[in-house]
Amino acid sequence: MAETDPTDASDSMNRRRFLTATGAAATVGLAGCTSTDQGEGTGTEAGLSGEVVITGSSTVFPVSDTMAELFMEEHADVNVTVDSTGTGGGFxxxxxxxNSDINGASRPITDSEVENCTGNDVEPVExxxxxxxxxxxxxxxxxxVDCMTFDELRQIWMGDGAEKxxxxxxxxxxxxxELFGPASTSGTYDYFNEHVLGEDTQHxxxxxxxxxDNLIVQGIQDSKYAMGYFGYAYYSENQDLxxxxxxxxxxxxxxTPPSLDxxxxxxxxxxxxLFIYAxxxxxxxxxxYEFTKFYLEKAESDRVKEIGYVPSSSDQVEENLSTLEDAVEN
Structure with missing residues (x-):
């Protein structure tokens, strides 16, 4: 597998396709985990109101959930719901x-997912x-066990692989x-399958x-002979377990140990x-629009690092904001 600098823009950015759109999007509410009481806005956009629906990756969920809380503190008349559905399940x-405005993703959107979206007149912006x-x-x-190779991981996680x-x-x-891991609708599952097992190997x-992901942590904690995998944020908050x-x-x-550095x-x-698609x-x-702009600007902050991920670089933020403006101007 060729190593990729995760702070660089993904090559999949080239798959963005834009559709000239007018009017406001219709959103269908999901049972999200984040909500707020209605009240008068306190931020610079005091008159802002409406609803934002976010689905997708459980890995990206803590970031989106935090961004939703911070945004609603400033805009009490905007209700942002965040639902952890898995990357693929969300798409x-x-x-x-x-039925959702934004989807979190722990791997790039696939060509088949883009085709599915555009077939419904949904144009994902990465x-x-x-x-x-x-x-x-x-x-x-x-x-x-302290260190493992890709080959050893492959032996354990491939179909009909090692049992003991x-x-x-x-x-x-x-x-x-005993193995605990993401469901097949998860982007983390897809990433692990492609980059560790190989595209021709069945998970x-x-x-x-x-x-x-907290259930994966719990399963590993409860069994001496267990193994699992998940995003670093969930390890960061459970390092003692x-x-x-x-x-x-x-x-x-x-x-090499997992770490932000x-x-x-x-x-x-x-x-x-890690991505969001709007x-x-x-x-x-x-x-x-205002929530997405807020999210992209805050992605450079220490709040992302506190959650357990590497924040966006200033160059990445600038590129994201340029992409956002291009999308709304089309």
Whole structure:
């Protein structure tokens, strides 16, 4: 796998397609986790009102949820709902059908998803908003493993792969491996499958799948012989509960722990960019536009780092804002 600097703009930006749109977008409310009481706005846009619906990646969810809370503190008459549906699940079930304004994604949108969206007159506009260090974790008592190669991970997570730890290394315990991981609708699942297992290798179905990353943490914590993977933010807030595995890419590579610094400089093999996609028509709605602009500007802040991700660079923010303006001017 060729390493990519997660702070650079994704090549998938070239897949953006814009459609001249007029009028405000119709939004269908979802049962989101973030809401606010109606009241008089306190920010510079005191008269701003409306609704913004966000779906998608559980990895991006903490960022979107935080941005929603911060925005509603300034604009009490705007209701922003955030629903963790998984990247693929969000695109397929909510964003592409036109039922959400923004979809978080832990991997670039696929060509088939773009086709699905445009078939419904939804034109996705891509913004890279952070970088992540996808983290492989084991139980705190798993003292036999500190570092693993891509090949060893592949042996464990591929279909019909290793069943016991000793199947991977002879000196590891002769105990059944218990796997906890994302559901197949997750962008993290897709990323892991493509970059670790390989496009021609099928991900195992013999694992506990969930869109709730905290449940993955819980499963690993409760089983000495467990393993799972998730976004770094969920490891960051649970470092005392599970143990992160260092990753070595290739036999000659170095064992590198997941960290924000290692994700930023690209030395961590599982560093990846994170995205949000906005419906271009929704951006014609003032509330959606102002929230998206707020989100992109705040993506450079320490709040993103506190959540557990690498914030956008100033160059990335500038590029995102330029993309936003291009979208609303078309």
């Amino acid at each position: 397929e079930n909510h964003f592409c059908p036109g 913004f890279e908003i952070a970088a992540d260090a996808l983290t492989v974790a084991v139980n705190n008592e798993a003292d036999w 730890w000793s199947d991977v290394r002879d000196d590891w315990p002769d105990e059944q491996i 195992t179905t013999d694992h506990e799948p969930t869109e709730e 599970v143990k992160a595995v260092e990753i070595k890419k290739g036999d000659d590579g170095e064992c 290692n994700a930023k400089d690209g030395s961590y093999p599982l560093a990846r960019p 419906n271009e028509e929704s951006l014609q709605n003032e509330a959606v």
